[in-house]
Amino acid sequence: MSPVTEAVRLCGHLPLAITLLAARLSHHPAWEIASFTAEFATAQDRLSELEAGNRAVAAAFDLSYNALPAHLQHFFRRLGLHPGPDIDPYATAALTDTPLARARRHLDTLYTDHLIEEPAPRRYRLHDLLRQYAHALTAHDPEEARTQATQRLVTYYTHTTQTADQHLNTTPRHHMRTTTAPSSAPKLATREDALAWIRTECHNLFAFAHHTQPTYLIALADAMATYLRAQGPWDQAATLHQAAATTAHNTNDRLGEAHALQDLGIVRRMTGEYAEAAKLSEQALDLYRTLGHRLDEANTLQDLGRVRRTTGEYAEAAKLSEQALDLYRALGDRLGEAHALKELGRVRWTPGEYAKATELVEQALNLYRTLGDGLGEAKTLQDLGIVRRMTGEYTEATELGEQALDLYRTLGHRPGEANTLQDLAIVRRMTGEYTEATELGEQALDLYRTLGDRLGEANTLKALGRVRRMTGKYTEATELGEQALNLYRTLGHRPGEANTLQALGCVRRMTGEYAKAIELGEEARNLYRTLGHRPGEAHTLLDLSVLRSQMGNVTDGMELAAQSLDLFRGIGDVQGEAKALKIAGDLQADSGQPQQALASYEEALLLARQVRSPLGEAHALEGAARCQARTDAQAAIISLREAVAIYQRIGAAETPTATEYLARLEAEQA
Known part of the structure; x- marks a missing residue:
């Protein structure tokens, strides 16, 4: 915007104001328009800047104001x-x-x-x-008249925000006392009405939260909490809840303080400040127990359990969620019960207990549907999609993810939308659709950054790095992985740290930096074992088996691959099992066992096709071709042509090598 345009805007496009400003500039020919405009923009009293005797803007305003009737x-x-x-x-x-x-x-x-x-x-x-x-x-x-006017207005905003929150908040808890209903208020009959109203008024609500009495500040922050968690920005939400907690403490409002501490703890968890989140949740828990608020106690146990799960403390997370579940059932709170079942499902799938996780999440889904809770249904569909992905059922994972995404968008729930975009990106990567994976991941990354979700940002950077690695862009893969690793360590997120160490180790292996790859892989393996994260341990064992073999120790490599295969079969990870069989085949072929290798490749091929993994399928076909080439060149060419076609379709990094090998085989048979 040019200085002249900005000056006109600051004058409100009011002709008299523009004329007076121009007159001041013409009276001072040494002044620069850009400097004067900047000074005018920051002036505390712009009216005084435009004074010019009887032609002052204030005088013009007086004329318009005095022409109005008294009312x-x-x-x-x-x-x-x-x-x-x-x-x-x-x-x-x-x-x-x-x-x-x-x-x-x-x-x-x-x-x-x-x-x-x-x-x-x-x-x-x-x-x-x-x-x-x-x-x-x-x-x-009169001061009293001004105070009464402001009080009526903040009462209106607080009451209407509480009305909106009744549609948005699906977490049962004892709400703050409601305010007096205003004489006129918009009709918020649906969730969509509530969301549209609070989204439009959000700037006004923040303005009033910082210019009102303690009682209204506490109530307004409480009523805005659900919306701010779903829409952000989370830094402003944290500032608001901190102000409410401090105000409630200073006014001896213990229930208000507990609510504000709980809300602040949730936001701290969402921004990745886990130690602070746990501390705040524990403070709120103590207050609720002192007050005898058992429902709020259950909710806070859930919040604390989520923190423990996120930081890899799965046994403690399960214990807290089970305590919450028992409390909800004792209170007859079916919605709370659904929340606890969903959270327990997440605790179970992380260390690889997929069957138990599915059972718990499906129980939660049935409850949400019975209760008509759309947001709970969306979150549970998303969770089921993740479990299906982890067990290699990619078609079902995609269908469930797309159902969840549609629901989140309908509900206006931006964190859920970002998470599901990221989940779908991972499925696309695992089925070899790298362009789509990148597009979905970048959409998720933009949303996470808008929200201030650093954990979501780290997860997406890591996932985008894997796509780069799988398409042979190793420098970019390393840069993205290191950005993610730094974020995870800053957040104290150990599962993410382990996963990124493993991914970076794979990049080092592919670029021939074996010693560094071993170091990163062992560090990841130790972290996974400490966490009890069996899927992560299995994948890292597989990476280490390849490394050991490439460094000349095939026997150790085969032993590690066998351990990995047992782990994958034990947790029901079909995609992981297929990968382990393929690598076992590679090692058997390298050690002079072509028949055993071919059997491993064929088993891996069946599993890869079962779970719709084109990259896994192509790997198994190429491995089989290399074994077949020794005894049946035509069969090898058929297998390799199929593998090359898949590599080319998905843009895999292996395409040039496989294409060159195919050309050599065909030339030998010509």
């Missing part, structure tokens, strides 16, 4: 008390203590007289100069 003058002054960026007729009715229809008429009159703007239908605002003018006029009104 409209009073109405205009009240608008100067509003701290937010804009206002609608409902809030205006509360602020001015007038019926809704009359408030609308008065707003239309002020708009016609160019004293207010209408940037969107039925949204009104004062230009900065007029806002400053109106605010100065309010100083002449």
Whole structure:
């Protein structure tokens, strides 16, 4: 924007203000327009900057204001008390203590007289100069009248936000005391109505939260908590909840303090501050137990369990979720029971207990559907999709993920949308659709960064790095992996750290840096074992088996591959089993056991086709071709042609090597 355009904007496009500003500039020819505009933009009192005797802008405003009848003058002054960026007729009715229809008429009159703007239908605002003018006029009104007007307005905002929260909040808990209903309020009959209203008013709610009495600050922060978790920005949410917690503590409002601490703990977990999140949840838990609020106690046990699961403390996470489940059932709270079952399912799948995880999550899904909880249903569909992906059922994983994504978007739940985009990106990567995987991952990354979700950002950077590695872009893969690793370590997220160490080890192996690859792999393996994370341990054993063989120790490599295969079979990971069989085949072929190798490749091929893994299928076909080439060149060529076609279709890094080998075989048979 040019300095002239900016100056005109700061004058509110008011002809008199623009004329006066131009006159000041012409009177000082040495002044630069850019410097003067910057100074004008930061002026505390722009009206004084435009004074020019009887032609002052303030004087012009006086003429317009004095032309209004007394009741409209009073109405205009009240608008100067509003701290937010804009206002609608409902809030205006509360602020001015007038019926809704009359408030609308008065707003239309002020708009016609160019004293207010209408940037969107039925949204009104004062230009900065007029806002400053109106605010100065309010100083002449009695303090009690100003206080009553502001109190009516904040009561309206708090009550309507609490009404909206009833549609948005699916976590059962004892809510803060409700405020008095205003004389006029928008009808929020559905979740969509509630979401649209609070999204539109969010800037005004933040403005009032920082300009109101302690009771209203605490209640407003409580009512905004669910929306802010779903929509962000989380840094502003944390500031709001911290202010509410401090205010509640200072006013001896122990229930308000417990709610604010719990909400703040959830936001800290979402931004990856796990130690602080655990501390806050424990403080809230102690308060709820002291107050005898058993439902809130159950909710906080759940929150604390999520922190423990995220940091890899699975036994403690399971214990906390089971305590919450028992409490919900004792209270007859079926929605809370569904939440606890879903969380227990997540605790079970992480160390590889897929059958138990599926059973728990399906119980939760049935409960959510019975209760008509769309958000719970979306989260549970997403969880089931993850379990299906982990067991290699990619078609089902995609279907479930897409159902969840549609629900999240309908509900306006942005964290869920980002998480599901990331889940679908992983499925695309595992089925060799690398372009689609990258597109979905980048969409998720943008959403995570908008929300301030550092864990989501780390997960997506790691996943995008794997796509780069699988398409042979090793430098980019390393850069993305190291960014993710730094984030995980900053967050204290040990499962993510282990997973990224393993991924970086694979890149080092592919670039021939075997010693560094071994170091990274062993570090990842030790972390997985400490966490009790069996799928991660199995994959790392497999990576180490390849490394040992490439370094000349085939016997150790085969032993590690066998251990990995046993682990994959024990946890029901079909995709992992197929990968382990393929690598076992490679090692058997290298050690002069072609028949055993061919059998391993054929078994791996069947499993890869079963789980729709084109890369796994191509790997098994290429391995089989290398064995067949010794005794049946034509069979080898058929297998290799199929593998090359798959590599080319998915843009795999193995394409050039496989293509060259195929050309050599065909030339030998020509």
